[in-house]
Amino acid sequence: MATNTHNLLSALKSRSEIDKSLDRGFIWLTRIFALGIAATLLWITIQVSIGAWPAIQEFGAGFLAQSTWNPVNNQYGVLPQVYGTLVSSFIGLLLAVPIGVGTAVLLSENFLPSKIRLVLVFLVELLAAIPSVVYGIWGIFVLVPIITNVGKWLNSSLGFLPIFSTPPSGPGMLPAGVILAIMTLPIITAISRDALISIPPSLRQAAIGLGATRWETIFQVLIPAAFSGIVSAVMLALGRAMGETMAVTMLIGNSNNISLSLLAPANTISSLLANQFSEASGLQVAALMYAALVLFVLTLIVNIFAELIVLRMKRI
């Protein structure tokens, strides 16, 4: 019996060397490309840092606190742009988070027949696919006139508040924030909905069984259970909002001043880059690269944070 097996085994020819090396080569090839993705991320960081180096040496950390942007005198600071990036993203999220989470609840519970729900989910996803520049042109011709009218009323009746203290200028912080809300809504809805759907049904049944109404269940059981998912959705949306370029550039007015009024024009880092990069030279290119690096680091932190929450959620 033992010799029989031995004979059989020896009869099995091992693979030819060509096959073996082809396999090994193929695995190595795919491995190189896979590692290439991580390398690309690193390469972007290094490349942008190298480009920014002359400006980093010249301005140091003071770049973040300076508010002049003057290519003629080679004086650069990105405080107004950082302010504009953060405030416009904040307005966007302030509008998008309640609507997005509300829509996610609507699309995850059985308020509607499942066929209609699927169509609505698809429509909300479609909102994410429309190119940013199309939101921009729509914003210029439709949104800005509407917001200017609303802004006139806000300024005349609530003008004592610093955020409405200037008459609307057409493009400005508020239209940019509204367009960011529209553009980040699909992310918030999609990820929050995933988080709500993946809650085990037993939780819901237990709460209903104890006599809770549907919305008591949603507020006291489902949303707390999906909370980390919702937070990561908001973080990803924040990352997207801070990096969004075209629609914001077309609607924010591109003024390098800080104004507390939401009706005044402002600027963001990405809009600054979009406006000036192709015509810049010398130290201005380095300063723009430095601004890009600031934006890159900001979005990187937000995205890594969001990703870590998602990973932790998966493990639970």
Add this chain to the structure above:
Amino acid sequence: MTTSYPESSLTRAPMSKRTLFNTGMTVVAFICGALALLPLLAVLSYVLIQGFSSLSPSIFTELPPAPLRKGGGFGNAILGTLLMVGIGALISIPFGVLAAIYLTEFSSGKIARVVRFATNILSGVPSIIAGVFAYGIVVLTLVKLNLGSYSAIGGGFALAILMLPIIVRTTDEALQLVSQDLRQASLGLGATKFQTVAQVVLPAALPAIVTGITLAIARAAGETAPLLFTALFSQFWPTSLFQPTASLAVLVYNFAITPFKNLQSLAWAASLILVLMVLITSIIARWATRQKA
């Protein structure tokens, strides 16, 4: 006949605070849903109306007109978009598919986790940063080599960076859905790993991979920010890959902010083409994946 519990006590009182709150919140949720769909309908209807009214056959064959002149088109921008998206696809498809094959087929946990993490982070990198990166890598290199500066190559490279994470992610998911039995059967018959992947696993996952690639292409065609300073824009037909090149997305941006009515209407027509492209690919992709499931 004596029931100690009247039937009505089992239903919640219709006017109790809790019931009212419940009904109120349901209304709020529906309002949220309506508010979420409102911009989609507003954007789509406006682009369709404005776009179709500016559409004409000359749009596909002619060059952009001078301001105030009637007619004209943006054939060069359509060609430029195709060219740059093509370059982007040529770089990112083999790169992304091979990387995804490693993730699902060969990797041992740890590397895959790192690479998947990097992929997700890469997909969150703002598109304008991809533009700055491509400027540093391609445009400055071309200047150094005296081959040109702003060009279709630079634009295509920037688009490749943006397409890469989408392709990796969709291919990765598609490969994971291929049943393990197929791989085992193939290996059991004596096929090598390369044969298994190339002849069994990839064909099984192909429809889903193609869907992912199509979505990535549609997304890239609408990208504007990274093209502003890698490909720039041009009023002429593209003659070389090393020259500034027009694209639909940059055309929309450039013409939307001009005060000239004829250029604005061209911008609307270009928006319509971009939106239709996204709409059609999304619907086909949705339909194709539904067929499989």
